[in-house]
Amino acid sequence: MANTNNLPLYQVRADCDRTSIVVYQAYRAEIADAAVRAQRFVAPFSLSRMTWIKPSFLWMMGRCGWARKPGQERVLAVRITRAGWEKALSQAVxxxxxxxxxxxxxxxxxxIKHATVNVQWDPERTLSGAVLDARSIQVGLSRHIVAEYVEDWTTEIRDITPTVRKMAELIKEGRKDRAAEHLPKERPYEVPVEIARRLGM
Structure with missing residues (x-):
């Protein structure tokens, strides 16, 4: 692994502002279409299963193969409240x-046996897909809290699949600089001290 970006080992990086943070999820078309239309997750999205949210765009691209993996062909940018995000992190194991x-x-x-929220730190990725030492946070919301994510925290759902696929084509053509122009502006998210301890930061 390499850490060419000199990023801290454990840091939350996100497209965020004073009141909200963007997290990413990838789904099959039926779930994505319904969510974008309703601007909230509705059937066939399941409230009875754990759902994982990730604030790192490039980690998500590594996970979904730039919207090419089966069942992950549509990438959604979900804007949620900072209050909801920090509520999840405050319960994380x-x-x-x-x-x-x-x-x-x-x-x-x-x-962990009784956790409503799980957190794991996975290697961050570069635009070209290289694996870094620096970690990216994944937050798993169990069925005991996912309804709050759907009903209370989510403020906007955008389908960014066309941009994802355009970026993938540019990278394939060797035009990484052009692809980088479409990257979301992620910056360090200041995590409250008590939550940071809970996350092993």
Whole structure:
């Protein structure tokens, strides 16, 4: 792995403003179309399953293969309230044990068993798909809290698939500079101290 961008190992980076933050999800067409029309997640989206939200655009591109992987052909940019985002993080339990975050492994096992929100840190990506040492946050919302994400936190849902596919073509043509012009303006998100401790930051 490389960390050519000199990013901190654990940092939340996002397209955000004073009141909101953008997270990304990729779905099949039926779910995406219904969500964009309603400007909220509706059937066939399921409220009974865990849903994962990610603020890193490039990590999402690595995950969905630039909207080419089956079932992930449509990429949505979902703007949610900062209050909702921080509520989720304040309930988060890491998906793997970290000493210093939990009293001991048994403490972590108790917490993860009953967690309403899971967090894992995955290697960040570059525009060309290279894997970095720096980590990108993934937040898993369980069925116990996902309804709040859908009904209370979400303020806008945009289908950014055309831009994603255009960027993929530019990269394929060796025109990374042109592709980079379409990147969302992500910046460090200041996480409250108590939440940062919970996230192992």
């Amino acid at each position: 890491l998906t793997s044990y970290e000493s210093g975050v939990y009293a001991d492994r048994a403490d972590w096992e108790r917490q």
